[in-house]
Amino acid sequence: MTTTPDDVRPAPRTEPLGVTVPSTVPTHWYNLAADLPEPCPPALHPGTREPLTPDDLAPLFPMALIAQEVSTERWVEIPQTVRELYALWRPSPLVRAVRLERALGTPARIYYKYEGVSPVGSHKPNTAVAQAYYNAVEGITKLTTETGAGQWGASLSMACALLGLRCEVWQVRASYDSKPYRRMQMETYGGVCHSSPSELTAAGRAILASDPETTGSLGMAISEAVEAAATDPAAHYALGSVLNHVLLHQSVIGQEALAQLDEIGEGADVVFGCAGGGSNLGGLAFPFLGRNLREGTTTRVVACEPAACPSMTQGEYRYDFGDVAGLTPLLKMHTLGKDFVPPPIHAGGLRYHGMAPMVSHAYELGLMSAIAVEQGDAFAAGIEFARAEGIIPAPESTHAVAGAIAHARAATEPETIVIGLSGNGILDLPAYHQYL
Amino acid sequence: MTTTPDDVRPAPRTEPLGVTVPSTVPTHWYNLAADLPEPCPPALHPGTREPLTPDDLAPLFPMALIAQEVSTERWVEIPQTVRELYALWRPSPLVRAVRLERALGTPARIYYKYEGVSPVGSHKPNTAVAQAYYNAVEGITKLTTETGAGQWGASLSMACALLGLRCEVWQVRASYDSKPYRRMQMETYGGVCHSSPSELTAAGRAILASDPETTGSLGMAISEAVEAAATDPAAHYALGSVLNHVLLHQSVIGQEALAQLDEIGEGADVVFGCAGGGSNLGGLAFPFLGRNLREGTTTRVVACEPAACPSMTQGEYRYDFGDVAGLTPLLKMHTLGKDFVPPPIHAGGLRYHGMAPMVSHAYELGLMSAIAVEQGDAFAAGIEFARAEGIIPAPESTHAVAGAIAHARAATEPETIVIGLSGNGILDLPAYHQYL
Numbered sequence: 001m002t003t004t005p006d007d008v009r010p011a012p013r014t015e016p017l018g019v020t021v022p023s024t025v026p027t028h029w030y031n032l033a034a035d036l037p038e039p040c041p042p043a044l045h046p047g048t049r050e051p052l053t054p055d056d057l058a059p060l061f062p063m064a065l066i067a068q069e070v071s072t073e074r075w076v077e078i079p080q081t082v083r084e085l086y087a088l089w090r091p092s093p094l095v096r097a098v099r100l101e102r103a104l105g106t107p108a109r110i111y112y113k114y115e116g117v118s119p120v121g122s123h124k125p126n127t128a129v130a131q132a133y134y135n136a137v138e139g140i141t142k143l144t145t146e147t148g149a150g151q152w153g154a155s156l157s158m159a160c161a162l163l164g165l166r167c168e169v170w171q172v173r174a175s176y177d178s179k180p181y182r183r184m185q186m187e188t189y190g191g192v193c194h195s196s197p198s199e200l201t202a203a204g205r206a207i208l209a210s211d212p213e214t215t216g217s218l219g220m221a222i223s224e225a226v227e228a229a230a231t232d233p234a235a236h237y238a239l240g241s242v243l244n245h246v247l248l249h250q251s252v253i254g255q256e257a258l259a260q261l262d263e264i265g266e267g268a269d270v271v272f273g274c275a276g277g278g279s280n281l282g283g284l285a286f287p288f289l290g291r292n293l294r295e296g297t298t299t300r301v302v303a304c305e306p307a308a309c310p311s312m313t314q315g316e317y318r319y320d321f322g323d324v325a326g327l328t329p330l331l332k333m334h335t336l337g338k339d340f341v342p343p344p345i346h347a348g349g350l351r352y353h354g355m356a357p358m359v360s361h362a363y364e365l366g367l368m369s370a371i372a373v374e375q376g377d378a379f380a381a382g383i384e385f386a387r388a389e390g391i392i393p394a395p396e397s398t399h400a401v402a403g404a405i406a407h408a409r410a411a412t413e414p415e416t417i418v419i420g421l422s423g424n425g426i427l428d429l430p431a432y433h434q435y436l
Numbered sequence: 437m438t439t440t441p442d443d444v445r446p447a448p449r450t451e452p453l454g455v456t457v458p459s460t461v462p463t464h465w466y467n468l469a470a471d472l473p474e475p476c477p478p479a480l481h482p483g484t485r486e487p488l489t490p491d492d493l494a495p496l497f498p499m500a501l502i503a504q505e506v507s508t509e510r511w512v513e514i515p516q517t518v519r520e521l522y523a524l525w526r527p528s529p530l531v532r533a534v535r536l537e538r539a540l541g542t543p544a545r546i547y548y549k550y551e552g553v554s555p556v557g558s559h560k561p562n563t564a565v566a567q568a569y570y571n572a573v574e575g576i577t578k579l580t581t582e583t584g585a586g587q588w589g590a591s592l593s594m595a596c597a598l599l600g601l602r603c604e605v606w607q608v609r610a611s612y613d614s615k616p617y618r619r620m621q622m623e624t625y626g627g628v629c630h631s632s633p634s635e636l637t638a639a640g641r642a643i644l645a646s647d648p649e650t651t652g653s654l655g656m657a658i659s660e661a662v663e664a665a666a667t668d669p670a671a672h673y674a675l676g677s678v679l680n681h682v683l684l685h686q687s688v689i690g691q692e693a694l695a696q697l698d699e700i701g702e703g704a705d706v707v708f709g710c711a712g713g714g715s716n717l718g719g720l721a722f723p724f725l726g727r728n729l730r731e732g733t734t735t736r737v738v739a740c741e742p743a744a745c746p747s748m749t750q751g752e753y754r755y756d757f758g759d760v761a762g763l764t765p766l767l768k769m770h771t772l773g774k775d776f777v778p779p780p781i782h783a784g785g786l787r788y789h790g791m792a793p794m795v796s797h798a799y800e801l802g803l804m805s806a807i808a809v810e811q812g813d814a815f816a817a818g819i820e821f822a823r824a825e826g827i828i829p830a831p832e833s834t835h836a837v838a839g840a841i842a843h844a845r846a847a848t849e850p851e852t853i854v855i856g857l858s859g860n861g862i863l864d865l866p867a868y869h870q871y872l
Binding site for chain 2: 013017018019020084085087088089093095096098099102117118119121125158161162180181184185187188189190264383386387388389390391392424426427429430432433436
């Protein structure tokens, strides 16, 4: 394990640096809660089953994020320091996929919004830098988190490096052992990555005592990361998806896409986004839904989830825990049940038993639809996209590509399709290889 | 091995698609030959030692590229189809590295020009799409090439996919066996990748007969790729660096950087670029040198090469072969000798015994300087950059970062530094890991 010793890591610095940020980087996050016809059901305390209070969350999150979690303000100002960080890779490109259109022989115009230009190659840093910022402002010096395949752990490690925080990540043992690149990425950023379950927490020791050979799970890793944060006054915990404040931060994706379409005089007829925990889908789609609700536009949103983990198309809409152990708050969401073990599909970022409460609520209200995509169809679409457009999409993103391609093939009239390309698949090439 | 069968790969299509290309994507390539105070010495035929004629090259290259190879025209128009392809990822960003400046405590302003946003993560596609285009226009249906670590092979495979050509790559066996990701990338694009030496060519069979256990070399792989192209009337050969036409295509890097600096009212005092075969360095630096020569600006250019393969700082300036077997034309260049075997450093893209003739000539004329960077210093600089700016630079690029950081630390007055960040290091994380 390699990290930056505390004494050489600079103290957190949160003031703006005076960089000129392009006006095309959003100034505010968009909050769908302001425009929903019915409010989203609240999270409940796992013990009392009463709505959570800010005090319940204070040991884990800074007050600014807790406030965002329950905010119904439509526009939340993005701190200038965060905008300066966004400007390192934002605005992300919106590109017309002309070669794909030609290959499909479709009358539709297809655009993709590409988040793979971020330093870690996915949309995750959009919330990682915001979360690191608010924690640094409140005097926190370390963040803990869990990670599966490692995209979130790498993103948070990067954000912590940029803001002068330490970062400690519990990575599911199966991925820790089999997918070393993301761990190396965390360490290059100065993060510390542990195999989970570990001997470092009571939760980890208990799991190892009962099952020394366990390959770990996200649920176990969450327990360890939460315990590590809760027992260290200088530390907080960070989550990469599901929660409202995470989706809020990701709204830069959809806002930019709307502005980029407006600039070229295009209106989106249908938006395809991949759906795992919901942060990419929410970030991409909510600004479109908000415009539908406020201005009467009729953009359709299609959530594309893996057939192997179909929380929206097959799950129940009910209160459930976010983790296996049942330690997290209860969230009203579409869920396959906290004990559902998704098969080991390649789109690791979509292997979650539940769907973000805000996405679930919007789906339940009929504001979006959902489809389940088979893994083979997703990879076939990813390869077709790569050979037409050059970018090899992340396995997660291929689900949105597959949805869009099927739609475009069936189109008989001109229409405008937007694909959310949440990341690139450079570190997932073995999955493509296996498919080929 | 996986590829697209001939009958399903679409026929080459080279006409523009009518996409709107941003005006910030250059319309012309810049050719330093037009502004040099003395002409670059010509390439010589390996047999006669007379200057090469177009006919000598015709079996391997299309006439348009042969013409570019000897052109002294200052501005060469970029075909609209190539500009449309460039627009998939260009213009690449020029970013102010404010956090790095602060970490260094330097009065200098540091900018980096980032080529890692291309679909394969480096600058190589800038010439790959141009070469594939000109070959497709002349009716060629297949390109062959060699590759070491695989960046060039992946770039050419992508370009061939975009233009409807087949692609066959001979990859040095040591990399083929130890670095599978780039091969998987080639195959995802529909390219075919062989371990070199192979049984598929006379050259490969001869090498294997005498040394069945050889780990291969770029020189051997060149021999195989050239033979495969020369013996197939439908095929040509493509080279990823060294030649004049390759550096010409890469001039989009420096031209964009100049325009981006002009737009914010900055003038570059010093430009740092990593130097292997010379395509990244030439592409970045020549437009700056051209402006120096035409307009009297005084931008300094510093070539940053690995201390383990120091062709500019330690090599002789003389005619030498491009390959080990002595089959290529003789090129006047700074060379460590065609038999020089660079140690297995991590910056595979910089492991070449010679330097591009045009770069060598400019260096000999005193138009640029050169430094050699130790691998450890390069990785230390890469990590410092990653933790300040988020991007993990390619091992090749870290040499330029190291040069720039040392310069910036020593600066006592404000000045403007430009770093050529030729690619990202996502697939090179094991090298970082080993360093850490």
